[in-house]
Every structure is written in C-alpha cells, then in structure tokens.
Amino acid sequence: xxxxxxxxxxxxxFLRYLExxxxxxxxxxxxxxxxxxxxxxxxxxxxxxxxxCKAGPLSGPRVGALIPPVVALFTRAYTLGVRAFVxxxxxxxxATPEFGSYPPHCLAGTAExxxxxxxxxxxxxxxxxxxxxxxxxxxxGTTFDxxxxxxxxxxxxxxxxxxxxxxxxxxxxxxxxxxHALNLSRRVIVVAHAADTFDIPVSVxxxxxxxxxxxxxxxxxxxxxxxxxxxxxxxxxx
Numbered sequence: 001x002x003x004x005x006x007x008x009x010x011x012x013x014f015l016r017y018l019e020x021x022x023x024x025x026x027x028x029x030x031x032x033x034x035x036x037x038x039x040x041x042x043x044x045x046x047x048x049x050x051x052x053c054k055a056g057p058l059s060g061p062r063v064g065a066l067i068p069p070v071v072a073l074f075t076r077a078y079t080l081g082v083r084a085f086v087x088x089x090x091x092x093x094x095a096t097p098e099f100g101s102y103p104p105h106c107l108a109g110t111a112e113x114x115x116x117x118x119x120x121x122x123x124x125x126x127x128x129x130x131x132x133x134x135x136x137x138x139x140x141g142t143t144f145d146x147x148x149x150x151x152x153x154x155x156x157x158x159x160x161x162x163x164x165x166x167x168x169x170x171x172x173x174x175x176x177x178x179x180h181a182l183n184l185s186r187r188v189i190v191v192a193h194a195a196d197t198f199d200i201p202v203s204v205x206x207x208x209x210x211x212x213x214x215x216x217x218x219x220x221x222x223x224x225x226x227x228x229x230x231x232x233x234x235x236x237x238x
Contacts, residue, residue, distance in 0.1 A: 015217075022220045025192055025235035030076055033156065033189070033237070038081030042154050045070055046138065046161035046168045048119055049089050051112030057103040062196050062215055063162045069194040070160050071118045073237060077158070078124050084154060085124075087115055088144060088171065091132035098135055108132070138171040156187040158237070163197035165222035172231050180230070192223055193236040 034041050050056065053064040074085060090106035091113045092098065106113040114120070115130065122128070133142045148154065159172045172190050179186035199215030206212075227233045 018220050018224060021224060022192070025233060027236050027238045028189070028232075028234040030073075030237040031080055033158075034077065034080040034082060038077075038083070040153055040155045041077070041082045041158065042084035042086060042151070042156070043074060043077050043082060043158045043160070044086045044088065044138075044171060045074070045119070046088050046159065046171055047090055047163070048087065048116050048161050049106060049112065050114050050116060051090065051106035051110075052162055053116050056105050056112040058105045058198070060198050062198060066160075066162060066194060066196055067116055067118050069191075069236075071122070073158070073160060073191065073194055074119065074122060074128075076237075078122075083127060084151060085128040086131060086144070086147065087119065087128060088131045088133055088138035088142070088167070089113065089115065090167075091134065093134055096134050133167075136167045136170045137174070138167065139174045155185060156189065159188065159190045159231075160194035162195065163218075164195045165197050165218040168195055169222050169226065172226055173229065176226070176229055176231050187232060188230070189232045189234060190223065190226055191234055191237055192219075195219070195223075197222075 048066065048070055050059070052059055053067060078085075091108045092104070092106050094104070094107060119125065119128070129147060131138065131142050131144050131147065135141065138144050157175050159168060159175075161168055163169075168190070172188050175186065176188045178184065179188070197215050197219050198213060200210065200213040202212045204212075223233045
C-alpha cells in the first residue's frame with residue numbers, strides 16, 4: 001500500500017521557491033556563447049511541427065506561441081555563423097504503442113508531422129537536418145546519434161521547443177547524461193522562453209476522463225530538474 005502524501009500546504013514553500021527561481025533565470029548573450037567557434041555550437045529544436053503548433057489533437061496556443069522566438073533564435077544563430085541545426089520531430093507509425101498514452105498524432109506522411117512553415121521557409125532551411133522520431137526520445141531509434149558522431153567538434157547544444165517535460169526534457173537530459181557517462185566536455189543549454197508545454201486543467205481532465213497537466217508547473221518543475229542535473233537553464237538568449 002502506498003503511503004499517503006499531502007501536497008497542497010506542505011508544498012507551498014517549494015512552489016514559491018520555484019516561482020522565485022524561474023523569475024530569476026539569467027539571460028545569456030548568444031554572440032558571446034557562439035564566440036569565435038560557431039562550428040562548435042548546435043541549435044536543436046524539438047517538435048516544432050504543425051501537429052503541436054497549429055492543428056491536431058495535441059496542438060495548442062502555448063506551443064504555437066513558440067514559433068516566433070524559435071525562428072528568431074535560428075536566424076540570429078545562423079547570422080553568427082552557426083551551421084549545425086537540427087529539428088527532431090514526431091513522425092509516428094500508426095502502430096506505435098505511444099498511442100496508448102496519447103491520442104494518435106503526427107502520423108508519418110500527414111501535415112501534422114511537417115515542420116511549421118516559418119522554419120521550413122527560412123532562407124537556410126536546406127542546411128537544417130530533420131530527424132524523425134517515433135517516441136518522446138530524439139535519440140532512441142533515430143539518426144540523431146549518427147548525426148552527432150559525424151560532428152565530433154560540437155561542444156555546445158542549445159535546446160528549444162516542446163514539450164519542456166516530455167520530448168525536450170528527454171533530448172536535453174540524454175545529451176547531458178551522455179556527457180556525464182563518457183566524460184565529455186559539453187554544454188547543454190535550454191532557453192526557457194523558447195520552450196513550453198501543454199495545459200490540461202483539472203476540470204477538463206475530469207470532464208474528458210484524462211490526466212490533468214498543469215502547464216506552468218510542469219514547465220518550471222522540469223526546467224528546475226534539468227538544472228539540478230547540469231543543464232544550463234537560461235531565461236532567454238539576448
């Protein structure tokens with residue numbers, strides 16, 4: 001039998017701490033980060049596709065609002081000389097077991113699985129690598145690790161997109177934990193204002209018979225967890 005846990009009152013000091021921590025996230029200077037070695041920097045965008053940003057059962061305005069800051073970051077990084085750009089994207093097989101947890105979404109060959117036009121139409125879009133994934137992981141069963149092996153000089157990874165607590169978290173933590181395991185000199189940076197997750201209020205969850213998901217809490221809590229494990233979490237990149 002599991003122990004009884006009371007959260008509402010005991011967690012209040014921690015929630016206030018999280019609010020303060022998030023409000024105090026530092027800004028970083030992208031130009032200084034890139035410096036004189038843009039060949040050592042990669043920008044990785046997670047799941048900036050129609051099925052999460054524009055249309056489909058898992059799309060929503062919170063994630064759609066990420067399009068301008070993500071596009072702006074890509075553009076500024078390219079201007080600074082960065083050329084290692086990756087889009088990891090849900091491109092699901094209809095038989096994926098993931099659909100036991102989430103509604104069918106972003107099926108391969110559908111508009112939902114396609115990159116949002118704002119990224120696909122960037123003037124340097126032909127230099128962006130797109131990596132299909134069939135799960136929350138950008139690494140398992142994908143070509144991401146092969147892409148990394150072809151670019152051994154990469155040392156800094158800027159991670160943006162969605163969802164903070166799911167696919168983005170999986171990508172950032174894999175890169176960080178791999179560095180720990182292999183003693184790699186690697187920076188993994190998550191930009192909080194170019195990342196987000198979805199929101200399902202408790203009332204909606206009860207009505208539909210699904211899990212509730214507080215977007216703000218999951219966003220901040222998982223950013224904090226990544227920071228605890230060596231991921232550099234910044235508010236934005238000025």
